[in-house]
Amino acid sequence: MSDxxxxxxPAGVEGSGFFATSLEKVIGMAxxxxxxxxxxxxxxxxxxxxxxxxxxxxxxxFGSERPSFxxxxxxxxxxxxxxxKKMAPVLKQVYIQMAEPRWVIAVGACASSGGIFDTYSVLxxxxxxxxxxVYVPGCPPRPEAIINGFNKIxxxxxxxxxxxxxxxxxxxxxxxxxxx
Amino acid sequence: xxxxxxQEITDKLSAKFGDQISAISEPYGLxxxxxxxxxxxxxxxxxxxxxxxxxxxxxxxxxVHYPEKNEALGVIYHLHSLTNxxxxxxxxxxxxxxxxxxxxxxLWEGANWMERxxxxxxxxxxxxxxxLVRILNVDDxxxxxxxxxxxxxxxxxxxxxxxxxxx
Numbered sequence: 001m002s003d004x005x006x007x008x009x010p011a012g013v014e015g016s017g018f019f020a021t022s023l024e025k026v027i028g029m030a031x032x033x034x035x036x037x038x039x040x041x042x043x044x045x046x047x048x049x050x051x052x053x054x055x056x057x058x059x060x061x062f063g064s065e066r067p068s069f070x071x072x073x074x075x076x077x078x079x080x081x082x083x084x085k086k087m088a089p090v091l092k093q094v095y096i097q098m099a100e101p102r103w104v105i106a107v108g109a110c111a112s113s114g115g116i117f118d119t120y121s122v123l124x125x126x127x128x129x130x131x132x133x134v135y136v137p138g139c140p141p142r143p144e145a146i147i148n149g150f151n152k153i154x155x156x157x158x159x160x161x162x163x164x165x166x167x168x169x170x171x172x173x174x175x176x177x178x179x180x
Numbered sequence: 181x182x183x184x185x186x187q188e189i190t191d192k193l194s195a196k197f198g199d200q201i202s203a204i205s206e207p208y209g210l211x212x213x214x215x216x217x218x219x220x221x222x223x224x225x226x227x228x229x230x231x232x233x234x235x236x237x238x239x240x241x242x243x244v245h246y247p248e249k250n251e252a253l254g255v256i257y258h259l260h261s262l263t264n265x266x267x268x269x270x271x272x273x274x275x276x277x278x279x280x281x282x283x284x285x286x287l288w289e290g291a292n293w294m295e296r297x298x299x300x301x302x303x304x305x306x307x308x309x310x311x312l313v314r315i316l317n318v319d320d321x322x323x324x325x326x327x328x329x330x331x332x333x334x335x336x337x338x339x340x341x342x343x344x345x346x347x
Binding site for chain 1: 316321325332336337340
């Protein structure tokens with residue numbers, strides 16, 4: 001049995017019987033350690049993700065105990081594999097159905113740039129249709145790489161301002177993709 | 181070997197259609213011939229309904245594009261006689277200016293999707309087809325991607341641009 005690790009409390013003022021910190025940090029900490037991912041797996045990167053979810057790599061130790069197969073309850077969209085142009089509207093619909101705050105990780109060469117499929121029928125990276133937070137390189141990436149990408153997302157979530165999703169920049173970013 | 185010799189099939193076809201059957205060959209033993217767009221429906225009907233030949237199974241319809249030729253588009257039919265265990269390949273060449281050919285859906289229901297696919301990739305217009313729309317590619321695609329004049333690569337690809345490699 002290994003020792004149980006607890007998440008360290010954010011920086012704050014501590015005294016007898018009280019602890020004060022900013023709400024933003026507490027919420028960021030809570031969100032980062034309970035991200036519910038929606039696996040959107042279309043090919044071999046999805047197989048690597050299955051290994052990542054399995055007992056050996058144990059994806060759930062980062063708080064992702066429950067992969068959410070409903071976009072309504074998911075925080076993180078994990079796009080793993082080749083996205084054909086016919087699949088693009090489906091992926092965009094899934095992204096739109098997710099509630100804010102939402103993050104996106106593009107796992108593998110195909111989701112990031114089209115990969116080896118430089119052809120008329122394949123989307124050349126999902127950032128053509130939805131905004132992406134973290135890209136994981138590899139063809140396919142090893143589970144360690146996927147976990148590293150997930151940790152980068154956790155860093156983003158932990159440090160994100162509570163007002164970011166209401167900012168003009170964020171609205172402009174979504175408007176660039178034609179999303180309200 | 182099939183129960184009917186290739187020679188027997190070509191004899192029957194030549195007796196019925198004469199000059200309209202041309203360029204007969206047997207690469208790897210598969211009887212192959214060309215015919216014209218005017219008689220292709222009759223040839224297919226004859227092959228399917230003839231009491232002896234019984235080419236009752238349509239294996240495939242596809243196309244090829246030879247841009248250097250005058251009749252640049254070739255529509256290829258593969259037929260299979262299940263009772264005689266023999267196959268034929270039929271080629272019909274048409275021009276890109278007038279890519280029309282009568283549909284085979286009147287003979288085989290299975291021709292429906294094959295012709296839609298051939299239309300999708302080569303722009304062959306199968307006249308009389310009940311629903312000739314794209315089947316595999318996105319609906320708003322404006323090109324026929326398997327024709328040689330269209331590039332195969334996606335123009336939106338940026339990570340292969342020369343300036344990334346100092347060229």
